[in-house]
Amino acid sequence: MKFLKKLESRFLLAPKLIYLVVNLQFYGFHQLRFAFAKDKFGVSEENYGKFTGYTQFLTFFSNILIGNFSDRTKKYKPILISLIIISTVVFLHFYINALMSLHSLVFWVFILLYLMFNNPKAPLLDKIMIEYLECFSEVGSKIYGKQRLWGTIALSLATYLCEWCTADGDGAFDFDYLIHYNVIITILAALCVTLFVRTGTNSVQANGNDNKNVVLEQENTHNKHKETQNSFSKYAAFMELFRNKEFMFFILIIFSNAVTRSALTIYLSMFHKDILKIKPYDLPEHWPAGIKSLVNVFNSKPIGTLTTFGIVFEMAVMFVADKILDRLGYFWPLILAQVVSMVRFLAYYLISSSNEHVYGLSCLFELLRGVYFGMIHISSVHIAPKLAPPHLKATSQMMYQGTFAAMGSLVSGYLFGDMFKSRLTKDSAPEERENVYKLIFLINFGISLATVAICFIKYGLIDRVLFSRERENRKLNSYELQQAVENEAQ
Numbered sequence: 001m002k003f004l005k006k007l008e009s010r011f012l013l014a015p016k017l018i019y020l021v022v023n024l025q026f027y028g029f030h031q032l033r034f035a036f037a038k039d040k041f042g043v044s045e046e047n048y049g050k051f052t053g054y055t056q057f058l059t060f061f062s063n064i065l066i067g068n069f070s071d072r073t074k075k076y077k078p079i080l081i082s083l084i085i086i087s088t089v090v091f092l093h094f095y096i097n098a099l100m101s102l103h104s105l106v107f108w109v110f111i112l113l114y115l116m117f118n119n120p121k122a123p124l125l126d127k128i129m130i131e132y133l134e135c136f137s138e139v140g141s142k143i144y145g146k147q148r149l150w151g152t153i154a155l156s157l158a159t160y161l162c163e164w165c166t167a168d169g170d171g172a173f174d175f176d177y178l179i180h181y182n183v184i185i186t187i188l189a190a191l192c193v194t195l196f197v198r199t200g201t202n203s204v205q206a207n208g209n210d211n212k213n214v215v216l217e218q219e220n221t222h223n224k225h226k227e228t229q230n231s232f233s234k235y236a237a238f239m240e241l242f243r244n245k246e247f248m249f250f251i252l253i254i255f256s257n258a259v260t261r262s263a264l265t266i267y268l269s270m271f272h273k274d275i276l277k278i279k280p281y282d283l284p285e286h287w288p289a290g291i292k293s294l295v296n297v298f299n300s301k302p303i304g305t306l307t308t309f310g311i312v313f314e315m316a317v318m319f320v321a322d323k324i325l326d327r328l329g330y331f332w333p334l335i336l337a338q339v340v341s342m343v344r345f346l347a348y349y350l351i352s353s354s355n356e357h358v359y360g361l362s363c364l365f366e367l368l369r370g371v372y373f374g375m376i377h378i379s380s381v382h383i384a385p386k387l388a389p390p391h392l393k394a395t396s397q398m399m400y401q402g403t404f405a406a407m408g409s410l411v412s413g414y415l416f417g418d419m420f421k422s423r424l425t426k427d428s429a430p431e432e433r434e435n436v437y438k439l440i441f442l443i444n445f446g447i448s449l450a451t452v453a454i455c456f457i458k459y460g461l462i463d464r465v466l467f468s469r470e471r472e473n474r475k476l477n478s479y480e481l482q483q484a485v486e487n488e489a490q
Helices: 002-011 013-026 033-041 045-073 076-095 104-118 121-134 141-166 177-196 212-224 226-231 234-242 245-275 289-299 302-319 321-328 331-350 358-386 390-423 430-462 469-476 478-489
Strands: none
Touching (some): 033 104, 045 076, 076 104, 076 177, 121 141, 121 390, 234 390, 331 430, 469 478
């Protein structure tokens, strides 16, 4: 047992395993959602964008309610397990034909329910992991990225597995096999959380390690805020964060990123499939059979390969997150992420559908996606709770990730969905459809540029935290400093 404890203390295996398995379940329906909606239920591009925006917008509020409920009850483990199980139960309803055939809106009702129970898992898991890492004083939460990258690996692995088990060989999908995938992974995810998340606390069970100091620290924190939690209403939690100007400015920046991020999340897979018409390369006949088989593992699965290229640099950023944060601080990665986003939008704006290497070029462009997501997440996941009071850590994570994943979808879905409706008809030429996508990319390039300018003015010229680590620390640790002053006064 001592060996296992030392192994866990050195390599932190439990967080890595939990991130991997829980995210295999979290992403079990992620990359194939548009193909699922279009091929299985006949949903159009316009309606997919709009209704995705509506459903994601509503989940923003459900995320906050679940986050606030978690903060008030401190039942992080049973809540996470419940979300894992219920999201899969909801997913299985898509295969009840008698139910789905009642009305076209039934599909979107269950998409909403699915997202309401699926989306909160990521921020809740992040909250648990960050507190766990902070219990190890010799490492701290700055190595969060090295644990979180296993969730990114899960995105690629889940996409390959789902594409492999649903691909029909002629570009079509047989989605029935998603049932088996989701049921099996849900059982594994629930077991992992049950075995490795310590009951009744916010931390991870370190292979049986009963660290008394950790437990005492958590109990003291819980007791200190017990009176606040008992009287703390959902409305009060929401309003306390809304009155926090620094937190809300940060959320505004995240919202701007959410709009541009959602534009690609909703429409990029359509652009790849319908405009660029990405398909596997025809490999040279003279290549040895072994090499062709190896290359075809990636070449024959465009969705999975594009996803993998999209996470390569994200994993790299996560792995060296502690070094990036030590060198650049927390706010520079937030700004640099948006610069990278601008370059990605410009690249897709300039690419031509007639280029014979659209597959390869798209893979290169998706490398930028990894840099963007890695940089924005390693900074924002720390900034959000640091700008919020201690008793609203989970709520702040839900608001940050809910804004990033949900709020922007409403604007993107409605704004850009209307562009398809107003500019195109059923008889529109492919060139006209391509021009609409290019306009979307150009608009989002402009939004990213404006966001970079606003960030630099606020954090660089007004707060001056970009050029002073001391100012940055004071800004991000204001609640801890205030608490220390109150303790001294007592």
